[in-house]
Amino acid sequence: MEQTTFNLALPVAIGSDHAGYEYKEEVISYLEGKGMLIKDFGAPSADSVDYPDFAHPVATAVESGDYAFGILICGSGNGVAITANKHQQIRAAICWGDELARLARSHNDANVLCIPARFVDLTTAREMVDIFMDTPFEGGRHENRVKKIACM
Numbered sequence: 385m386e387q388t389t390f391n392l393a394l395p396v397a398i399g400s401d402h403a404g405y406e407y408k409e410e411v412i413s414y415l416e417g418k419g420m421l422i423k424d425f426g427a428p429s430a431d432s433v434d435y436p437d438f439a440h441p442v443a444t445a446v447e448s449g450d451y452a453f454g455i456l457i458c459g460s461g462n463g464v465a466i467t468a469n470k471h472q473q474i475r476a477a478i479c480w481g482d483e484l485a486r487l488a489r490s491h492n493d494a495n496v497l498c499i500p501a502r503f504v505d506l507t508t509a510r511e512m513v514d515i516f517m518d519t520p521f522e523g524g525r526h527e528n529r530v531k532k533i534a535c536m
Contacts (some may be wrong), residue, residue: 385478388493389520396453396517397445399438400501401464404457405430407501407509411455423451439443439467446495447473453517454496457509463524468496472534480504485512489519493530 396415402409411423425441427433435458444456454476456464461478469475476496477488480503488494496515499509511530521530 385479390452390495390517390518392420392452394450395423397423397425397442397451397454398456399425399442399454399464400427400457401435401438401459402427402430402432403459404464404499404501406426407457407499407506408455410506410514411457411499411509415513418503435463438466439464440471442478443496445466447471453498455513456496457499457501459500459502461498461506462501465496465498468498475530475533479512479516482509482511482515485515489516490522491526493521493526 398408398412412424415422426438439456442454442456445451457470458464465476465478470475474496475492475494476498477492477494478498478500479485479488480500485497498513
């Protein structure tokens with residue numbers, strides 16, 4: 385299998401809970417500044433909300449194939465990752481550094497980046513977004529492993 389990358393002509397699906405709201409707004413501005421199309425699935429403010437209400441719509445959007453990939457942001461990254469990974473075609477990865485973002489794509493073909501807003505700074509978050517969207521899935525020995533992830 386040849387290396388595969390995201391179709392960046394498609395919009396990016398993004399969502400957060402209240403703890404990730406500020407980072408979500410910053411990442412949206414950052415990506416729009418690069419000329420990318422974004423679909424914001426909420427949260428609409430920093431008022432307390434339940435993360436599944438935003439993680440499920442992002443995961444559904446990515447599963448549809450109408451979006452290049454997804455970004456989910458909450459305090460720890462755990463809640464949104466657990467929720468998104470309930471979807472059969474989603475491979476959501478919590479990343480808190482550049483190398484994790486790179487490996488999530490190159491080895492795991494992750495299609496949703498989960499950012500723990502309480503544990504990374506905004507500069508790191510932006511760097512991880514760039515790495516995640518620009519790193520191809522290597523395929524090869526990783527392809528069979530990825531095929532075994534879904535419970536079908």
